[in-house]
Amino acid sequence: MPLDNAMTRAATTRPNSYNPETRRVLAVIATPSPVTRRDARGAFHEVLTADTLDLSIAGLPVLDSHNTASVRHQIGRVHAVTIEGDNVVAEIEITSADDAAPIRQRVEDGTVSGVSIGYRVTGWTERNTPQGRVKSPTGWRLTEVTLTSNPADPAARLRHQEESPMPETIETLSPQEAETQRRNDIRGLVRAAGLGPELADQLIDDEADMTAAKAAVFDAQQTRRSAPVVRLHGSNEDPATIRTRQAEALAYRMGGLEELPEASRTFADVSLMDMAREAVDRMGTSTRGMSRDEVLHRAAAHGTSDFALTVMDATGKTAMASYRAAESPLKALCRKQTLRDFKTSTAIRLGEMGELEEMAENGEFTSTSRAEEGESINLKTFGRRIDLTRNLIINDDLNLLSDTVRAFGEAAAQTEAAIMVAMLTGNPDMRDGIPVFDASRGNIGGTAGLPSKATLTENREAMRLRTGTDGKTIIDAPPRYLLVPADLETQAEEILAAIQPGTTADVNPFAGKLRLLVEPRLPSGTWYLFADPARLACLRYAYMSGAEGVQVQRRESWNTLGLSFRGFLDFGAGWLDWRGAQRVATS
16 A cells, blocks of 8 residues: 655653763654544544554654754664554664754753654554544554654653653643633644634634644644745745745845855845745745734744744844954963853863883882862853844844844953953962962062063073972973053064064064964053963863854744844853963063
């Protein structure tokens, strides 16, 4: 028997059994829980039977939200499928690719809350019950497993690390709570389908349950899709591709991209309002005869609207471009890290082992211990909100939006710089209770003065001869960076400039050996030398894993008719070691 059209079903997830070493997780991907569907005869309950499943899984992919537009959306593969009672259990292996790191983290910490499958059915059996028609497949096979945020089957889930039994009792709602929940669920269902509130009011007045409501929404969607649709661009391209190209064109107009890709030029002159109208069209709703306010309401209020995602992508690109342009030069002195959470992270630094010792007469080597040091760091979140109002969209005022978004990117960079400058000038105590720069450490220049051949020579020698935690092993970490405030920039450029000497005394020994960094936020009167962080890192900064730099997210705007975006930065900075840094006063 030929295969029916491909079908999918989804389910909510629970904290899982993810193993970070193998990148595998167990998931119950199919259960006999009924899911309401429709055929030519109306609604029925579909029940998947595990004993009729074809267990062949050769090449079975794991996708991101059933997305097949790009190979990047294949985030893993199904390693094995087994039957446990009436349930189908899959062992999923997530790819080790770098761009899948945020997905692996969400699976590990339980943030991902949906598992779904795609499958094809070869035939059906049907029976009538007091609850209505029930259909089960006589044979079916999997075509994909996916992680999704749109669950339907509450029995399928990612497994606990230690599987716990299902509860024997279930908490029930009071009649008043159940009625409130029914009303909220129906309104949410109708809103997510892009339909008007009048349908929700009618279903609530008719005392429809969720099964009847879903059937009514399905009928309304079918009727709506039969209406003529007006499109701005006669294109059969994938909606995700159109959204990407529109976002690139919008970011280019806002100054977030230096060059506009050729494929996106067709959207270069499309206004925000026209993008909103086209997004509503792609949702299956004709915009013919709609007012601007109605178009905007449908485009902005729908949770998965292409328009909202397009603007979010464009604002993110623009904010990131201005953030990169305004980054502090102090980052060049630091080691970059990513942290998994907001807990305090302590970096352990082992002391030097010293020299190897001669083997004893009995053929043994003497044991040695290595001193340990550790400095702490933790992330904090900084953010602002950006509102894309109705007037701004209708007027296509991209200059105002661009200025706002770029200012946010610059503010994020300024936030990072302020934190690192305060960390440098504040001279905090390290784990040993002594400030970073202290006379007892020998990392304060003995002779005050401007950067010169004499002062650089003196302080380079001090850094060369600095010893490790054992107090005797020379670590030999010469300076690589000369850090100065704005008022010493010219002086530093002159001392580092390469010249053609007429005599030996005129040779500039530092030409090409030191890299100049100018941080205008530093106070006048002090300059610094730093070793190469690849040799001996003194400073570090950190982001949340999978969220480096400024992040822009969309959220529903309830106060204004438009879109609301929030930009945030998870960032922290701290000291690692004092041995690769030298501070010198000018007077």
